[in-house]
Amino acid sequence: MAFRSPFAIPRQLLVGTTSLGGRSAISSRLRCNQRGLATVVPPVTQDATGSKGPTAMVFMNMGGPSTTDEVEDFLSRLFADGDLIPLGRLQSYIGPLIARRRTSKIQKQYADIGGGSPIRKWSEYQCAEMCKLLDKISPETAPHKPYVAFRYAAPLTETMYEQLFADGFGNGKGGRAxxxxxxxxxSCSTTGSSLNELWKWRNRLEGKRANGESEPAGAIQWSVIDRWPSHSGLVEAFAQNIEAQLKTYPEEKRDQVVLLFSAHSLPMSVVNRGDPYPAEVAATVHAVMQRLKFKNPYRLCWQSQVGPSAWLGAQTSDTVQEYVKRGQTDLILVPIAFTSDHIETLYELDQEVIHEANNPGVKRAESLNGSPVFIQALADIARDHLQKGELCSRQMTLRCQGCTSERCLGQKKFFAGQEHASMVV
Structure with a gap:
């Protein structure tokens, strides 16, 4: 199977993390990654236009290697993330070892989808287009400046932060992001990990703020859009792509096509800790089916399970094989938890699941990518967030029931702000 998840770890390596290097290592890494900057924007002054602008809009995602040469670095960072893959105190040693062992196989998979992941291209495009819309529908917070911060690939979070400084945000100049x-x-493994990384670099580069204390003078004022599973624009974008694929079937068969919503799975240990991801994915599916008036039978399934431990199921590949075996060969796969194409759609679904089904009735709905409906949804979500003045959602202030991470606690208290930090439990 494809590399779809960081959890493909040989059992014998699942032992023992050390922290990242000191300031000199940080500076070195920042210099090394200058060619991986997010979309360059001109410098701004904090009183340039609207009373609440300018505003930096930072898209956070896992990212992916843009070329096959970047695969090993991508995997090394991914396997070094204790939020995503807890390997214990020897993580800084084990992570690179696993990355080296998997690099050639994963390079082949990226080569098969065109030589690299398109996720950076789509993320930068979506963010830039959203900012153009925001300048029109939220002029009081304009100009809106687009940035991308990937967790494991260029542009990395720390590179994005240095670009904010270069563009006139923070570093004594204030500004909003x-x-x-x-x-x-x-999910704690995705959004949670990205926010932990942002919090870490904010503390390193702008000065650590203890809970309840005021911001250092001139620091960037952060707020977070931390989830949006059932936003009407997101739902509409998914629904339109499904309807477009349904039209490729004979009219008399369309209502019998089974919709298989597929999302990246989680280990059951994460689910049982209380991670909200399964419930929020189900909420998206239900909202999309309501928009489609429940005309088709449907199921939610989960892709990318790897390794010997128990994962959330049923698995997408198994589901497709079982339905085809039963004679239900008209199936549409819907990547319901992804906002653009990447290796999970282009390789796992297209080149593995659909190819192995070996039936022309098994197809995939288009990913959101450059959908104008989706980009408008992003702008609407951002405008509403800016107008409400909330630092984060109330949901974000509540940790998972089984969470014991002090880093998660500190990060949530920071982004909740002084007013709501006491609500974080």
Missing amino acids: VAFTQYPQY
């Missing part, structure tokens, strides 16, 4: 997660459904 919105961290906009591009995972519509919240």
Whole structure:
């Protein structure tokens, strides 16, 4: 199977993390990643236009290697993330070892989808187009400046932060920035990890703020759009792509086509800790089916399970094989937790699941990518957030029932702000 998840770890390596290097290592890494900057924007002054602008809009996502040469670095960062893959105190050693062992296989998979992931291209396009719309529908917070911060690939979070400084935000100049997660459904392994990384670099580069204390003078004022699983614009974008694919079937068969909504799975240990992701993915599916008037039978399934541990199921590949075996060969796969194409859609679904089904009735709905409906939805979500003046959702102030992470606690208290930090439990 494809590399679809960071959890493909040999059992014998699942032992023992050390923290990242010191300031010199940080500076070195920042210099090394200058060619991986987010879309360049001109410098701004904090009183340039609207009374509440300018505003930096930062899209957060996992990211992916843009070329096959970037695969090993991508995997090394991914396997070094204790929020995503807890390997214990030897993580800084084990992570690169696993990355090296998997690099050649994963390079082949990226080569098969065109030589790299398109996720950076789509993320930068979506963010830039959203900002153009925001300048029109939220002029009081304009100009809106687009940035992308990937967790494991260029442009990295720390590179994005240095670009904010270069463009006139923070570093004694103040200014506002919105961290906009591009995972519509919240998980501690995705949005949570990205926010932990943003919080870490904010403390390193602008000065650590203890809970309840005021911001250092001139620091960036952050707020977070941390989830949006059932937003009407997101639902409409998914529904239109499904309807477009349904039209490729004979009219008399369209209502019998089974819709298989597919999302990246989670280990059951994460689910049982109380992670909200499964419920929020289900909320998206239900909202989309309501928009489609429940005309088709449907199921939610989960892709990318790897390794020996128990994962959330049923698995997408198994589901497709079972339905085809039963004679139900008209199936549409819908990547319901992804906002653009990447290896999970282009390789796992297209080149593995659909190819192995070996039936022309098994198809996939288009990913959101450059959908104008989707980009308008992003602008509407951002405008509403800016107008409400909320630092984050109330949901974000509540940790998972089984969470014991002090880092998660500190990050949530920071983004909740002084007024709501006491609500974080």
